[in-house]
Amino acid sequence: xxxxxxxxxxxxxxxxxxxxxxxxxxxxxxxxxxxxxxxxxxxxxxxxxxxxxxxxxxxxxxxxxxxxxxxxxxxxxxxxxxxxxxxxxxxxxxxxxxxxxxxxxxxxxxxxxxxxxxxxxxxxxxxxxxxxxxxxxxxxxxxxxxxxxxxxxxxxxxxxxxxxxxxxxxxxxxxxxxxxxxxxxxxxxxxxxxxxxxxxxxxxxxxxxxxxxxxxxxxxxxxxxxxxxxxxxxxxxxxxxxxxxxxxxxxxxxxxxxxxxxxxxxxxxxxxxxxxxxxxxxxxxxxxxxxxxxxxxxxxxxxxxxxxxxxxxxxxxxxxxxxxxxxxxxxxxxxxxxxxxxxxxxxx
Numbered sequence: 162x163x164x165x166x167x168x169x170x171x172x173x174x175x176x177x178x179x180x181x182x183x184x185x186x187x188x189x190x191x192x193x194x195x196x197x198x199x200x201x202x203x204x205x206x207x208x209x210x211x212x213x214x215x216x217x218x219x220x221x222x223x224x225x226x227x228x229x230x231x232x233x234x235x236x237x238x239x240x241x242x243x244x245x246x247x248x249x250x251x252x253x254x255x256x257x258x259x260x261x262x263x264x265x266x267x268x269x270x271x272x273x274x275x276x277x278x279x280x281x282x283x284x285x286x287x288x289x290x291x292x293x294x295x296x297x298x299x300x301x302x303x304x305x306x307x308x309x310x311x312x313x314x315x316x317x318x319x320x321x322x323x324x325x326x327x328x329x330x331x332x333x334x335x336x337x338x339x340x341x342x343x344x345x346x347x348x349x350x351x352x353x354x355x356x357x358x359x360x361x362x363x364x365x366x367x368x369x370x371x372x373x374x375x376x377x378x379x380x381x382x383x384x385x386x387x388x389x390x391x392x393x394x395x396x397x398x399x400x401x402x403x404x405x406x407x408x409x410x411x412x413x414x415x416x417x418x419x420x421x422x423x424x425x426x427x428x429x430x431x432x433x434x435x436x437x438x439x440x441x442x443x444x445x446x447x448x449x450x451x452x453x454x455x456x457x458x459x460x461x462x463x464x465x466x467x468x469x470x471x472x473x474x475x476x477x478x479x480x481x482x483x484x485x486x487x488x489x490x491x492x493x494x495x496x497x498x499x500x501x502x503x504x505x506x507x508x509x
Contacts, residue, residue: 163371163406164441165417168466170370171432172206175418179210181217182226182241188368189361190238190248192429193229196335197506198460199239201427204505208424214506222329225343229327229335231320234382235259237327242344244364245326250352251361252382253321260318267311277305277315282324282339290329290336290343323349355394362391363398363409369435371406376436420466423494425479425502429458442468446484464491472499477508 168174171188178184181203185191188206193199200214220227225242232238232248235256240248264274280303281296291299293316297307300315307315316337319325328338340348365377378388392399392407400410426432433439433452443451444467451461451468462470462481469491470483479499481487487495503509 163402163404164466165420166371166408167369167435167441168421168432169418170366170368171435172368173424173432173463174421177207177209180207180212181220182224183207185227185239185241185244188431189244189364190233190240191431192236192434192458193239194237195428198428198430198458199229201425201460201502201505202430204502205424205426205430208501212505218330221335225328228344231256231317233380235317242348245340245344246348246350247352247357247360249323251354251357251387253323255382256321257318260314260321264311264314264318267306267309267314269306269311269315273305274315274318276303278319278322278324279303280305281316281319281337285325285337285339285342290331290338292331292334292336294334296337355390358387358391359394360391362388363395366399366407366409368431370412371402371404371408372436373406379437380435421463423462423464423491423498425460425462425472425495425498427460430461432463433458442466444468449484462495464495470495474502474506477503479503 165174172178172184178187184203184206191199191202200217203212203217227239228242228245229237229239230245230249232240232252261274269277277300280300284291284296284299293312296316297312300312301307305315323340325337325339326343327335328343329336361381362377365380366372369376369380374385374388374392377392378385381388398410399407401407432442439452440447443449446468449468451459451471453459459471460473461468462472469487470481472479472481479502481495
C-alpha cells in the first residue's frame with residue numbers, strides 16, 4: 162500500500178502535473194546532473210498535458226521560475242527559484258569541506274580557489290550569464306587551473322557560497338548567472354533555519370510520503386537530528402500510520418490511485434532517489450545494472466510500479482533491455498511511450 166501511495170505522491174499515478182514548475186513544486190528537488198534525465202522526470206509526470214522539454218527550458222530561461230544548483234547531497238538539483246534560497250541555506254553548509262578537499266586533490270590550493278571564485282563572480286557580473294566553457298576561459302585567464310575536475314569544483318565552490326546558479330539556457334548550453342542578478346536581492350536574504358526545516362519536512366512528504374525520518378535525512382543529505390527537528394516542527398500536520406511511516410494529514414482520503422500504465426523513466430529519476438531503500442521499485446532486480454557501481458542511475462521501464470528493463474536512446478531510436486519476457490500488451494505500451502519520449506524531446 163505504501164508504494165502505491167508513494168507513486169501517487171510522485172505524480173506517477175493519478176492526476177499529472179500541469180507544468181514543469183508544478184512538478185518541481187511537488188517533488189521539491191529533482192536530481193539534475195543529467196540534463197536529459199531531469200527533463201524526462203518532468204515528462205513522465207506531465208503526461209497528457211502536451212508539455213515538452215522546450216517548456217523546461219522556457220521555465221529556466223524566460224520565466225526564471227526554475228534553476229539548477231548544487232544542493233541536496235552535493236548534487237545538482239532542479240528546483241523552483243522561490244525554493245532555492247532556503248534549500249541552499251539548509252543543505253549546502255555541510256558541503257564546503259568536501260568541495261575544498263576535492264579542489265586540493267585537483268591541484269587547486271586555497272589561494273587559487275579564492276582567485277578562481279573571484280574570477281567567476283567578476284565575469285558573471287560584467288558579462289553574464291556565461292556557459293561553463295566561457296567561464297573556463299575567464300578562470301584560466303586569472304591563472305587558475307581548470308584541467309580535470311578542477312573547473313567543475315570551482316563552479317561548485319562559487320555556487321555553494323550562494324554566488325551563482327545555473328539559470329538560463331544559451332542555445333543548447335546551460336549558463337551560470339549571479340544569484341543577485343538572476344533571482345534578485347531577496348534570494349540573498351537570511352533564512353530562518355527552523356522554519357526552513359519545517360518546510361523541508363512538509364514539502365518532502367508532499368512528494369515522497371509516506372516516509373520516515375531516515376528517508377528524509379538521506380534524501381536531503383542532512384543529519385538525522387535535522388530531519389527529526391523538521392518533522393517535529395510540523396507534528397500537528399502529520400499522521401503516523403500503522404506501518405510506522407509518517408504522512409501529511411491533509412493528503413486526500415481514499416485509496417491511492419491505480420498503478421500507472423507502462424512508462425519509460427529517465428536517468429536519475431526521483432523514484433530511485435527518494436528513500437533509503439530502492440527495494441520497492443527494483444525488487445529482485447537490484448543487481449540489474451539500473452544503479453551502477455560508479456553511482457550512475459540508468460533510464461528504466463516501469464511496469465505495475467516495478468522496474469522491468471533498462472532503455473537507451475541513440476540515433477533517434479529507443480532500445481529496451483528487458484530483465485525477462487515482456488507481454489505483447491506491455492511491449493506495445495512501452496513502444497507508445499517511447500514515441501512520446503521523442504515527441505517531448507523534439508526528435509523526429
